[in-house]
């Protein structure tokens with residue numbers, strides 16, 4: 001396994017790190033004034049027309065000829081000559097296993113929702129991408145990381161795979177009976193771990209210093225649940241263990257005598273895909289060392305998938321006030337990452353047990369148990385009645401709402417025998433934070449900062465964690481709330497789609513049926529994980545949800561409406577019958 005668990009080598013991924021990840025060429029082009037591209041990601045997604053060495057040598061010659069101060073026009077000419085437009089390495093791809101009428105459509109009662117389900121199923125064809133053969137032959141010409149199988153991308157500016165997005169995309173594909181595409185995407189990830197020792201944030205070399213929430217083992221579990229192909233999981237075990245080790249070896253901290261993990265990045269410099277933005281926020285810092293620290297906190301936040309959010313701000317007085325210059329991601333022990341690692345260990349133990357590897361089962365059960373103890377003793381907060389992220393700088397819990405505070409419910413990282421007690425606590429926490437009062441779903445935080453992972457934005461993966469977590473608790477109150485929030489989410493997404501004909505990357509909690517905003521780029525459409533979550537919930541709850549009344553409560557409302565409907569039909573029939581009877585026998 002090349003480079004296994006050695007992320008520091010990974011800027012060499014395609015042999016072109018000096019172009020796409022770091023160096024003078026990247027710096028000069030991304031900070032040109034006036035700027036060359038409205039979105040910084042555009043440049044680092046472009047293909048090279050010559051080898052990296054020739055490009056760098058010719059760029060140095062240009063710099064010398066222009067006295068190290070080329071104009072934007074000079075740079076534009078250089079880019080036009082030495083690079084091809086973004087996306088030229090990819091071909092649109094219609095998944096070979098795509099089905100016109102996947103069986104989940106039969107599970108939807110409401111005709112409008114059924115029609116929408118069919119349209120979402122069509123979107124898989126629009127989001128399919130295949131790499132041209134030349135990418136794997138000459139990877140040094142591209143920033144895209146070669147993978148053997150086609151992928152379903154998130155959409156919009158995101159034209160490559162994204163790690164955690166793919167979990168919900170793959171589940172959506174499995175519900176759409178596209179097992180081959182789902183399997184191919186998982187195989188891509190396995191191949192990436194085998195080559196590089198971990199899965200980068202997304203499918204580009206410039207993401208080499210960071211991953212995203214570890215969901216590969218969860219993807220394998222989903223695939224096996226749908227196909228009963230235990231062998232697939234057993235064959236993947238070595239690789240899954242490697243990924244688990246990547247996180248535990250490179251992300252661990254000791255808190256209150258427990259080993260837990262934090263989000264972290266191992267690269268230097270600004271994010272290449274948001275270079276200009278990071279240089280700008282970096283200007284707030286006086287020294288190179290402080291700038292580097294700031295950039296590394298930005299990238300650690302990107303590893304969490306929540307880039308950016310007040311969740312990762314630590315102000316001078318230890319609150320979540322502030323802005324990007326207050327990012328301190330790597331000093332915050334996150335509930336979700338540790339809950340996911342617990343889940344990874346449990347699933348690896350489960351797959352080993354299928355293979356009959358008893359020693360390994362014990363090894364991974366022990367690892368899971370240790371993480372669980374850490375979660376219970378460091379992250380569970382009796383007073384708040386929920387799990388909370390922990391601030392290592394100020395040695396205190398962070399009592400701010402984030403959906404991930406409930407993530408242990410989703411992956412069952414708690415003592416199941418305490419479900420009743422935990423359920424009462426969680427329901428009180430929901431009530432206290434008025435989480436059920438938002439018309440468009442549960443916002444990502446309760447702070448309105450204009451960052452994309454703050455209020456009022458609502459994200460599909462977070463609604464999923466909340467809804468599936470509450471459902472797992474299995475008490476009537478938690479199950480009712482779970483169904484209510486699933487219904488609200490489906491109906492709100494449906495309204496936005498009916499109006500705009502788009503599935504959005506994120507939505508607005510304060511308004512029913514409206515896309516989100518804020519952050520460093522425009523809201524994107526497509527959109528992989530939003531489609532995946534809706535397809536799963538239409539499959540699970542499609543018999544109970546109707547487009548009838550706005551807002552939540554669809555299932556109950558549907559049932560009440562059916563009773564009223566049956567009564568009305570009966571009365572009309574009785575009146576009509578009496579009328580006919582009278583007219584026939586007059």
Ligand SMILES: OC[C@H]1O[C@H](O[C@H]2O[C@H](CO)[C@@H](O)[C@H](O)[C@H]2O)[C@H](O)[C@@H](O)[C@@H]1O
Nearest residue numbers: 154158162165201271273302305306307
């Ligand atoms: O270009 C800015 C950032 O974009 C990505 O983050 C956002 O989109 C991803 C794809 O849907 C999603 O996984 C992530 O949660 C979003 O915040 C990228 O992942 C970041 O690393 C990047 O800096």
